[in-house]
Amino acid sequence: MIQVCSRCGTRWNVRDRQRAWCPRCQGSLLPPSAEQAPQWTPRADAGKPNAAGPAQRLPAGYRWIAVRPGAAPPPRRSPRPLGPTPRYAVIPRWGLQDRLEPPPPEATVQPPRTATRMVQTTVLITLLALAFAVVVHIANYALLLWNRSRLLNPIVAGAATWAGVAASVLVFFALIATTVVLINWLIARRASTYAEHGVEDPRPVWQLWVCCLVPVVNLFWAPVFVLELARVEGRLSWLRTPIVVWWCAWWVSFLVSAFSFATSFTTDSQGIANNTVAVTIAYLAALAALLLTVRVYQGFEHTHGVERRPTKRWVVVADGTPRDASPSPEPAEQSESDDRETDTATRVERDHEQRATSGIISA
Numbered sequence: 001m002i003q004v005c006s007r008c009g010t011r012w013n014v015r016d017r018q019r020a021w022c023p024r025c026q027g028s029l030l031p032p033s034a035e036q037a038p039q040w041t042p043r044a045d046a047g048k049p050n051a052a053g054p055a056q057r058l059p060a061g062y063r064w065i066a067v068r069p070g071a072a073p074p075p076r077r078s079p080r081p082l083g084p085t086p087r088y089a090v091i092p093r094w095g096l097q098d099r100l101e102p103p104p105p106e107a108t109v110q111p112p113r114t115a116t117r118m119v120q121t122t123v124l125i126t127l128l129a130l131a132f133a134v135v136v137h138i139a140n141y142a143l144l145l146w147n148r149s150r151l152l153n154p155i156v157a158g159a160a161t162w163a164g165v166a167a168s169v170l171v172f173f174a175l176i177a178t179t180v181v182l183i184n185w186l187i188a189r190r191a192s193t194y195a196e197h198g199v200e201d202p203r204p205v206w207q208l209w210v211c212c213l214v215p216v217v218n219l220f221w222a223p224v225f226v227l228e229l230a231r232v233e234g235r236l237s238w239l240r241t242p243i244v245v246w247w248c249a250w251w252v253s254f255l256v257s258a259f260s261f262a263t264s265f266t267t268d269s270q271g272i273a274n275n276t277v278a279v280t281i282a283y284l285a286a287l288a289a290l291l292l293t294v295r296v297y298q299g300f301e302h303t304h305g306v307e308r309r310p311t312k313r314w315v316v317v318a319d320g321t322p323r324d325a326s327p328s329p330e331p332a333e334q335s336e337s338d339d340r341e342t343d344t345a346t347r348v349e350r351d352h353e354q355r356a357t358s359g360i361i362s363a
Contacts, residue, residue, distance in 0.1 A: 003019060003031070004029065004030045005022035005025065006061060008027060009061060009062055030060060030061050116301065118181055119181050122174075123290065123293075126175060126178045129167070129171045130283055130290065133164075133171045133283045136163045137164060137276055137279050139160065140160050140164050143157070144269070168279075171283070171286075179213065183212045186208065186229070187208050187209075190208075190225070190228075193229060203228075208225060219254060223246070227240075230300070239296065242295050245292060246292035246295070249288055252285055252289075253285035253289040256278070257282040260278035260279045263275045
């Protein structure tokens with residue numbers, strides 16, 4: 001009786017005793033058959049894909065196994081033994097270490113700072129230039145009055161004329177410098193204020209420069225920028241009136257200056273005298289407007305209100321006293337509370353004595 005292994009295909013003669021497992025590969029044995037299994041020989045053209053004829057059927061106990069052509073692959077090497085598990089008396093210090101380097105500090109863009117000393121110096125020079133121009137034009141008007149009846153020395157007349165021109169040129173350049181410095185201060189102040197609130201200035205820098213430098217346009221927009229700055233800083237409640245007064249004085253100074261410039265082309269003596277008076281008034285109006293500008297500037301630079309002081313007060317205590325203990329009450333209040341507690345305790349003692357006395361008498 002023959003049994004064929006279903007795994008390796010080996011035919012075993014089990015004789016009269018049926019077996020279940022292959023002695024070679026431990027595969028399952030097929031049921032025994034008394035007849036001898038037919039030998040199967042593949043055809044020569046069976047491997048061709050287009051071979052004609054019916055497909056060959058494998059006998060029972062055989063199967064197709066795909067193997068690569070050529071020699072048989074070398075046997076696999078069995079892994080070598082790893083050895084005993086390592087043990088350590090202490091925690092090993094070798095191995096990968098996580099070196100966490102601190103991230104580089106982010107370069108924060110600091111807003112430009114205001115040059116307070118430069119602003120103060122430039123404004124002071126402009127005030128002195130305006131005062132000098134006022135004095136020179138008043139002196140020129142006095143010389144014009146003197147010249148109505150008497151002749152002037154040519155040197156004095158030339159000096160007065162050129163002094164007026166020099167004063168006008170000095171005031172012109174001083175006002176330009178003051179305007180540039182104040183615009184720079186306004187831009188820097190707005191940038192730092194909005195940066196403290198965590199936002200950017202909604203007005204671009206070019207808009208601030210253009211709207212503050214172009215004549216006539218700055219009369220409308222420059223005070224608006226100052227009002228926005230006061231609103232953001234929370235100073236609008238006490239700076240609204242100074243800003244409005246400065247705005248009105250600026251308009252008056254602009255109108256008077258335009259009138260004096262329009263009347264400066266006269267050639268007669270009376271027209272020159274009238275223009276001298278107009279120029280003097282224009283310089284006085286510009287001086288007043290600049291003083292109001294300084295008032296608004298100081299309103300922003302001055303810190304209003306009392307700074308908050310810490311509520312915790314550090315005192316010297318004796319050893320053993322808890323440091324976070326609450327402060328002791330005032331001496332007067334403490335004495336009053338002690339007196340009240342003493343009176344209450346005395347009353348309670350008297351009540352106990354009276355009760356004890358009454359109990360003894362009744363007994």
